Amino acid sequence: MTEIVLNEPLDMHLHLRDGKMLQSVAPLSAYSFSGGLIMPNLIPPITDIDMLHSYRDRIKQAIGDEKFLPYMTLFFKSNYDRDFLASVSDEITAIKLYPAGITTNSEGGVQGFDIDELSPTLGAMSDLGIPLCIHGESSGFVMDREKEFIPIYESLARAFPNLKIVMEHITTANSVEALDRYENLYATITLHHLLITLDDVAGGMLQPHLFCKPIAKRPEDREALRRVAFEAHPKVMFGSDSAPHPQNAKEAPGCAAGVFTAPIALPALVTLFEEYGALDNLQRFVSDNAKAIYGINPPTKAVTLTKELMKVPQKYGEVVPMYAGEELSWSISSINY
């Protein structure tokens, strides 16, 4: 095959940041995707409808004429008012929960996981059909954090059987196994966790541009992720977790966590899925599953990729992308609306 068309590709976990960075990165996602689930971890986080409207307006301004729908989210708080959630349920696609301090701008997240304390918001979300997205990591040893969080996913899945819970950017075989144990558990998988293991981050020389949270795990974990991605398991969706930081914040001691993949995501996914004979399932992984899980109907957009080399730039603005300076086997050749 030398050409593939992806219809309405969706990035269901996307950091667009704000200000100058938003201006720089939003058009890159908007070019190749039909829509994306926009993470609310700004400073301060998005917790009311005015902030959400304002952020959505800034995103729309940044993307200009591109046909791209930002699916907006609120930052989880345990004490959201039910009437408030009812009033905004048409304008938000999900609520994103961060354990406090677990990643970039998550300081205002949840401390501990007392289900009783979380119940007012979760009960309302369940009743209103608002999905819950979770960055599921404990504060334990870095290689164990996701595994240690699984009992919390399971408790929530049991306590709120009608609440759709998305395990965001899963990185372990344990999380893949949990998917099938509870009907209401779903997951996003990033590009980089399909590609790398801890070896790529710290096995040879140290590679800050591949340092992210959750950290890339073991080869057998990557295998488990690949298995469900390549078969387009109906409960998994593509979410890049594309997380831009300026080059100087990545290439210094105290390097920030995040891999910037938005502009190379589709060519890299096609390259990877082709290599493993899974191209026929990519449409489902990168769009159809998300449409079904979230019940969304993104703007029509047909992205054609051709088997011609993409030379990845060293930088997009101030941000160094994954595969900087390298070549991918596929490139975007046309976009049709």
Add this chain to the structure above:
Amino acid sequence: MTEIVLNEPLDMHLHLRDGKMLQSVAPLSAYSFSGGLIMPNLIPPITDIDMLHSYRDRIKQAIGDEKFLPYMTLFFKSNYDRDFLASVSDEITAIKLYPAGITTNSEGGVQGFDIDELSPTLGAMSDLGIPLCIHGESSGFVMDREKEFIPIYESLARAFPNLKIVMEHITTANSVEALDRYENLYATITLHHLLITLDDVAGGMLQPHLFCKPIAKRPEDREALRRVAFEAHPKVMFGSDSAPHPQNAKEAPGCAAGVFTAPIALPALVTLFEEYGALDNLQRFVSDNAKAIYGINPPTKAVTLTKELMKVPQKYGEVVPMYAGEELSWSISSINY
């Protein structure tokens, strides 16, 4: 206790480098240690007696008047001539074996571990009483490399029961367990592996100055190392693996592996051993065990440390040390010969 005297402290795994770096770092080790086992992984590696003499002379020139004995090593080759080894056995303290490509300047190391192929050199070493020091890592997944190497340690220990084999800079509970299974297995333990886990390298922000090979492992691995270090298990010795790289080689993508600890090692060890109530055993860990294992008699040197803050410099020359800019509870107050 507010004062402790360490007699003839020894650093049994030390990288002094060469050229300008040697000039910069050698005096720092020579100041506080009575002697050190000098790693031979220069470019090219030390493989004959002229190179060894020349390197020893450069080290002596660099340390000047300090009373410090460099215990010299050769870089392992499988085809060393028995007569050659017999002729140099009084001038070398050990031979250091690197698997090919496993760490800095190890490209000329051993490919595969065919005991028959290694036997000429190992048999001669065994007969001549020359200890074998090994960087024991496979080329597997970064967290498994040391564990995967243990069967090789065991094969060597069985095949050459009279050969003293030192498992260098061990980092895992598995290696600690192997120590007691074979009479002729010994180990060095670094300062940094007693202090940090992978969490400190990549659990929060990425910390290139704590990136080393073998990489820091899990909390339970550190516990196992601490147990044998704090009890001064007779088969373990202190070896810093102090490995200086210029700041610009550490603080960039493709960061080199190595933690620079030589100038802070004794104050940090005293601080750590005091915290865990193990000060009484530090003399054995940092000197007596090594004397007994290697049968060496280093120059008399009494290093007195006092419970007064040591403010660690941001840099020593071009090199950023561990604990840069931080304070240790103990400092060296006097040296007596």
